[in-house]
Amino acid sequence: MFEIKPLGDAAIRVSFSNDISIATHQKIKRFISVLEVEKIKGISEYVPAYNTVAIYYLPYIISYNELAGKLEEVYNTLPPEARYQPIVYEIPVYYGGETGTDLAYIAKYHKLKEEEVIDLHSSQEYLIYMMGFIPGFPYLGGLSEKLSVPRLEHPRLSVAAGSVGIGGKQTGIYPGSVPSGWRILGITPVKLFDIHNTPPSLFTMGNYIKFFPVDKKEFTRIKNLVEKKKYRVKTYIRSCEHD
Amino acid sequence: MTAILKVIKPGLQTTVQDLGRHGYQQYGISPSGAMDSFSMQIANILVGNAVGEAVLEASFIGPELEALTDIVIAVCGGFSPKVDGRKVPMWKSFLLKKGQKLQIGPSVNGARAYLAIAGGIDVPVVLDSKSTFLSSGFGGYKGRALQKGDRLSGSPVIRKPFKSLHPGLIPQFEKELNIRVIIGPHEEMFSEKSIIRFFSETYTVTPKSNRMGYQLKGPKLEHINGPDIISDPVPLGGIQVPASGQPIILMADRQTTGGYTRIGTVISADLPLLAQAVPGTKIMFSKVSIEEAQRFYLERGRLIKLLAMTVK
Structure with missing residues (x-):
């Protein structure tokens, strides 16, 4: 077509x-x-x-x-x-805690342990199909069906920048603070959007995101590095892909 | 760089805008820019600036500003200015002397007014533009609307003679608008009746209208299979119809992509008029072809070019 x-x-x-x-x-x-x-x-x-x-x-x-x-x-x-060698961005996520309040809900909804939810969510390479909605926001594909959960009935008026959530069959990260009906399972300290960078968005369509779990201490350490502009997101080349 | 204006009262929402931030929608960044780009460009022409120089855009209730040095200014758009309490003409450049107070508005017949200053406004250029993008908090003056006590800088030049726009060219902001639309891209997702309804009935601008979009109220538009689409890119003037069946016209600060059906797109030539529509304005939509719309687009562009060369 x-x-x-x-x-x-x-x-x-x-x-x-x-x-x-x-x-x-x-x-x-x-x-x-x-x-x-x-x-x-x-x-x-x-x-x-x-x-x-x-x-x-x-x-x-x-x-x-x-x-x-x-x-x-x-x-x-x-x-x-055409052959592509997409980049995979490795994004640290502090799952659960005060900044991932819905992790328990997601686990309960699927009768899984919280660790199992984290394992499932962080074992996948998610394709960035497109960018949009707000600056630096990636529309991702590849969420395991075992993690899909209904959206909140009453969306929160605001979620913190960096929040990682699941809404229906989609998962994603919010680069900025926005109202959201997604279930929030964690937060990344990485800055996804910065007007001083070229391009200003960390992600581009066609590349991938892989999450890796970090504890609160590591989250804080990375956050400090990010603020000093001393943190570099790790990447690797995804094994050859063609269509 | 010289301090040119101090904010005494900020008005309802006064922002720095130019012709917008283009080339970054693929990263989710809205273009922003002046809502009524016609009035904005004329204001720049009247003070001798390049048409795309940054101006102040005021909405409904304009700001009160004090000149910190002598500046040549022009106010264009939907509401008129006063200097030290005395009414001064719009669509005309004049000298605002150091210490004089300029009050813009409140609104008389349109929603927005534009203040251009000879020599422009000095704010950092962010991603190729001086426009303020309010919801993400960057661009313009510190990424936000003006607040009391803010001081704007510029490179003021005293340009004489003062210029005015021929009265015959001053746009009239009516309470009843005929807005021309190119149908689609999701027209086949609406019932035939709804398409006819959209192009024959009247829709009213509601108070829920801002730089992101204009929510309209009128006869309900029905979808054949629901309002959801696979998210796709949203242009300026796109007319989105969510489940309520009430259209929303997407404006300068819109999201770059959206997940609701769109029945049509307002043509570029009519966006400035729409940008001036106050709540209660009645809108009738009419369908035009892409060829016609592009003819109007070119005519508008030629007019602005001509004015830039000839306005005296």
Whole structure:
């Protein structure tokens, strides 16, 4: 599937499928990597999502019809397969305690021990399908079905920056303090968004996140390093991936 | 860098804005920027600035400011200024002398006013823009709306002669608006009746309207299969319809992505008028083609370019 639609008069929306899948995600990755090389005049930015990409452009440089034609060309000449070596970010999480108040609920809901919840949550490499919602927020895929829990009936007015939560079938981290209906199982001391960094967001779509548990002491130690800008998030290259 | 203005009263929500922060939506960063970019650009033209220079955007109740040095300013938009208690004209540049007090508003017929200062406003450029992004707390003046006692700096220049906009070009902010829309991208998720309803009935701007979005009230729009979509990118002017069936028009500080169906997108040329809509404003939506919308877009761009060259 490939469908092009106007998104108002200064953006175009390209859809690649009707659902969320790794195959669609990889096609989107290939599509935007070609866009990056082609450098079509008039494009100001693009925003990849689960199954669509929005391309923002300047209509006084390129019209809708011209750009739609060029995007179709890009799609038709997409390489059939590409190899990627995504980065996996290792994110320390202090599970439970005052900053992970819903860990007990999640354990009870699934009749698991808290340690088992932590093991399950921190054993997975989560794919960053897209970024959005608030600055630096990753939409992740890959949560074990054994950990899916209903959202809070009454969302909290605010959760702390760095909170790691589960809402329905999704897990994620909040880079800033926001209202949330997710169940919070822990917190990371890592700063996910900083306007002084280039790019300002730690994560980019197409890479992965892996959580690792730390105790309160280690959490505090890392937090201090983060504040002094002396903490570097560990990364590794994910074993070769292709579609 | 010279201190130019001191805040006596901050007003309801006064922020530093330029034409927005572009290129970072892929990281979840909203573009922000002046809501009524037309009035904002005219204000800059009148004081001889580049059209994209940062200005102050006031909402409903404007600030009271004291000049800390002589500055040339212009106020454009929906409400008018007073200097030391005396009304002064809008859409016109003039000299505000050191020690004089400028009061902007309260609102007369529009929701926002723009104050441009010859020589601009000195705030740090954050991710290529001086715009304030309120919900994330960065950009503009310390990432927030102005507060009592704040002091703004600039590089003031006394530019003469003073300039004014031809009265025929001053936008009229009406209580009844016809807003043009490009349909989609989720039009097929609404019942046919709802699409007809949307383009034939009247919707009212509610008080729950701010820089993030305008919540409207009117005949309920029905979804065929619920309001949820797989989250996708949200443009400026996108008209989101959640389960309530009441549309929300997404504005400058919107989230970059959203999970609700969108029935259409307001065309760029009509966004400045919408940005000035006060609660109670009645809106009728009409459908236009992408080709028409882009013609209006280009016309608007040409007008601003022309004014930048010819306004005297």
